[in-house]
Amino acid sequence: MSSSNKILAVDGLTIGAGGESEVAPVVDRIDLTLAQGSALGIAGESGSGKSTLLLAMMGVVKPGLELRAGTCRFGQLDLFAAPPAALEKLRGGRLALVPQNAGLALTPNIRIGDQIAEVLRYHAGPADQERHNAHIAELLALVRLPDPELLGRRFPHELSGGQLQRVGIAMALAGQPDLLLLDEPTTGLDVTTQLGILELLEDIRRKQGMAMVCVSHDLGVLARLCGDIAIMYAGRLVEQGPATRLLTQPAHPYSRALLASIPRLASAGIPTGIPGRPPAPDQALAGCRFAPRCRHADRTCSDVVPPSRDLTTGHLVACHHPQLGMEPGSAVAKLATRQHPGATEARLLVDGLSVTYQRRGLLPGLRQTQAKRALDRVSLILHRSEILGLVGESGSGKSTLLKALAGLWPVLEGRAVMDEHRDLTEPVQKRDRDSLRRMQLIFQNPDASLNPRHTIREILSQPLRLYFSLSRTEVEARASRLLGDVRLDASYLDRQPAELSGGERQRVAIARAFAAEPDVILCDEITSALDVSVQASVLQIIRELTQEKQVACLFVSHDLAVVNAIADRIAVLYRGQLVELGEARQVCAAPAHTYTRQLLAAVLEPPASGGGTVSGAPA
Known part of the structure; x- marks a missing residue:
């Protein structure tokens, strides 16, 4: 990939607790690149560092954490070295975020249209009220909300969860971003609303040439929206590559275990979860952090950090034994058929x-x-x-x-x-x-x-x-x-x-x-x-x-x-x-x-x- 085609470059990014070097980093030596117009999905269990990494892509570090090493560049701009004024103008404009819970991100006592108008005034420049109102209606219509003029006059509590999520997307699009960051954009939405939002995002990305990074626990969502997927575990990237290949031929035992945990319509039973739990931040692990939960782990896994190897072009895996592990779906626990009680x-x-x-x-x-x-x-x-x-x-x-x-x-x-x-x-x-x-x-x-x-x-x-x-x-x-x-x-x-x-x-x-x-x-x-x-x-x-x-x-x-x-x-x-x-x-x-x-x-x-x-x- 040529440097001119990169819109985002993460190089050796390490973020951890401030002043506590013995505590394992929340984000540990992450390397990622994103091309203009492409879509990257990031998956992993809660606590794997997904949201911390996503915020770092805006130059933001959560309170209590600090940047230990590495860089994150948006185009040619180093987000952690840029002056505050440049970052303030960038965020919400060319670089926008759709948070997981749009309802909490919106101000409850300000009407929807007024909140979008605030973004327009800051990033699109001054304009008369009539022009702003027309632009607001266009944005709400773009995210397929009914009766945009009426909806713009409503308060957040008057909208459903799916409508609030679409408003969050409309606000992010108001600044005409080159890169859209999405943190669990469809969590809590019904399947038809979820599919509609994903189709909307895909359509906007293709028409506007906008790049996306989407964090989600739902691998089905990432498979639908993203061309590439990265799997995180305990702060590290364990596998990344083209979505179709990673999901059909997962090489890391953790990736395979995640896929085996997904309930499927064709399976009549509850999938088994992954045994054990991710390591605590103060738990020192010399080798692979997934080793304590992996049934294929040996002494090498426990003692040596696995290097990231390229299995095929663009398919990277950090595992000493990438071909071992369970096949997706093999861990489904079949439930016995029960006779229903009488009336x-x-x-x-x-x-x-x-x-x-x-x-x-x-x-x-x-x-x-x-x-x-x-x-x-x-x-x-x-x-x-x-x-x-x-x-x-x-x-x-x-x-x-x-x-x-x-x-x-x-x-x-x-x-x-x-x-x-x-x-x-x-x-x-x-x-x-x-x-x-x-x-x-x-x-x-x-x-x-x-x-x-x-x-x-x-x-x-x-x-x-x-x-x-x-x-x-x-x-x-x-x-x-x-x-x-x-x-x-x-x-x-x-x-x-x-x-x-x-x-x-x-x-x-x-x-x-x-x-x-x-x-x-x-x-x-x-x-x-x-x-x-x-x-x-x-x-x-x-x-x-x-x-x-x-x-x-x-x-x-x-x-x-x-x-x-x-x-x-x-x-x-x-x-x-x-x-x-x-x-x-x-x-x-x-x-x-x-x-x-x-x-x-x-x-x-x-x-x-x-x-x-x-x-x-x-x-």
Whole structure:
């Protein structure tokens, strides 16, 4: 690649904790180049250094870290040596970032259009208000948002997650960037919205000649969007090369293990996660950092850092034994077929349930009948020890159903009964303590649901003290057992949520829900932000606990492959109506409804070993 064609060059980049040279770097001797108009994907488990590397590509180092060695150049500009004024003008203009959670990146009390206008004024120069408004409408239309003029006058809280993500992309495009950095751009989005955003990004990249770097835990997303993929582990690049070759012929055992952790529509079971966990920052490892988790590791792997070798043109791997390891898909844990309980063992009965977006007001009868229905006469049964997967696009009513069942949103009409006699149409404030105990909700984002000031001991002790008459010693013992149930040891009791990884925080949230010994748990997109290996572990935990505790589970997810892996049956919602309900394998293998077929067609899966195309990609 000629130097004139490079838009980004990372050379020997090392970033670590400030003043602590004995602590392993978060980013360790990274070498990467990116050509104009190309797209690079970066994958790896949580804590592998992906986001730190992405921020470094903007000349940003996270607080508590420092640049130890190396350079990062945007064109001819050294981002770590450039004056602040040059970087301020560059960021948001020629070099733009789309953060993982666009909702948190937007100012909540400023209208969408005004926030985009601020970017335009700074990077596109002064213009009259009419011209700015037209440009804002063009940007919102470019990211395929409906009614751009109206949407520009709304506040962030009035938009869905998918709409907020598109607004984030529109703001990044406002400065007409040459390089767009994307941090988990489709996390939490339903499959059709995800595919639409990826097609949008691909179309913009081709038309504008814009380069992209995309960080994602979803290898299917990277296979769809990126021409090249780099795999990171514990701060190091272990493999990089053309996406098709790396995904079909992975050479590093870690790459193969990641691919084996991905649930696939063709596999009826939960994939196994990668045994063990990445090394802690203070854990000294002389050789390959993946060696403690690799079943093929020998003394050389433990003692000698593997050099990066070129297997074929452009396919690099840092491994002493690149041809060893498991084939993708070989580690899928097959689940035995279970007979579903009879109707007499139903834990939850929903009959003709309807919910509107509008709360009750002064004229409840008139307003409720005229308001749009978020749920329209939904009926379903959930049995003991059963996992019912609930899928559909954003706005289909999935989370609304969970909120209605939990008493967090009023019901317009219909019945919802737990254990044959507990009325779930009552708001949560009117439910007795035992009814509250028997139904627990696990939220999508554990960061928002766990008190950051409390230790894990306090978080788990609260439901135990609330619902049971236990001594202090009994509370302590049960809290330790709960952590064991979610495969965390008792040492976590004295930690706070900020000291845990995202997957560990979600496990704590699961443990807290099961602390109440519920009959029904409601899971709202609980794996959407997890990397594939941690996701596999969390799915296995949910499956084991529902069977062991005989708990019924309503599992909401936008990922049909995940739902197929864990659920006994699948219910498909479309615009508030239940359009299909059946056995998981049957729904995924032979869907009866056109909408279900569209959802399945939008699922992105990386190609299996030996070749193949990416599901959802154009022919």
